[in-house]
Amino acid sequence: MPDLRPEAVTRLAAHLERLPGVGPRTARALVEHLLVVDEGEVDALAQALADLRGAVCHCSRCFLLTESDPCPVCSDPGRDHGVILVVEEPTTAWAVEATHQFNGVFHALLGHLSPLHGVGPEDLTIDALIDRVRSSEVREVILATDPTVEGETTALYIARRLKDLPVQISRPASGIPVGGELAAVDRLTLAMALESRREV
């Protein structure tokens, strides 16, 4: 008998191990914790997990994650529906919203172009974005894809698709993070920050 762990224990540990950042030791420690805490707490966690994917869907308009379709942003008359901020993932929109600096609406691409991984324009929500711009009074599209090769490529591709429509297209500024040290910033960011320097 090499292992006294009940099967329910090893099964849960195996599932936890598949989570990012959770190794065998952490998985074991988590299960041992869950074996001793209040049973109601474990059931509540199980229920919250079971609810997650059932309760949450993509907004049919902007593809953010939402429990109601259209999402609270798309159905809010107080937001400026003339400005669309395009992000790769819905979670990026959450980060933008936390800045309290953006009152427009969003569009989540659900990824980025990546020919190497077989991700083409038809795998993203780009056509839906073009339709949105074409069919409603959109003044500006902010292409806030990630500052990676794939993100830049995706932004360029969308900009090209939009170029014949009467809409302003922009990218967030690249530069030195606020509170960051100049010496600690990578060379590419530093170069872009210098190139985009502003008169004071």
Place this chain on the structure above:
Amino acid sequence: MPDLRPEAVTRLAAHLERLPGVGPRTARALVEHLLVVDEGEVDALAQALADLRGAVCHCSRCFLLTESDPCPVCSDPGRDHGVILVVEEPTTAWAVEATHQFNGVFHALLGHLSPLHGVGPEDLTIDALIDRVRSSEVREVILATDPTVEGETTALYIARRLKDLPVQISRPASGIPVGGELAAVDRLTLAMALESRREV
């Protein structure tokens, strides 16, 4: 609208944050991971969690965690039921079993004496242990409580309770961990290791 996270997302994050070693950032990263992985995987994790406490109970004889009562160890005629290894927690028994060096049976106290926290003998499974020793042919009780003040106190208390019964009582040896450096060992362990030195 300060937060675009669907309620199911924040609720799950709040539950995950209560796990040991999981802060707000990790909880958020875990939920974002669970939002994109295969839905079947999330459901399987939820099910494994829901099953954990329902499927697992304490063995009525030795108080190890088990899915069948009596547990596989207690119901195994190939084990030496004359030797009981007493541990604080069932998980310690799992660690002992992994050494493949022990063929006796176990007894989990489910804690240790701690007057400061209001834990007395009646809160542990000490009476059940005394009954086991009294009613069956037990030759030896190995008190493998943790080498802490509470563990030592608990071991002493049990030894006193057992002293009039015809049973040998022992403690695992204290000493320098195998593969450890002498200089890295704490002073108390080093002192005990020297005191228990053996002729070679």
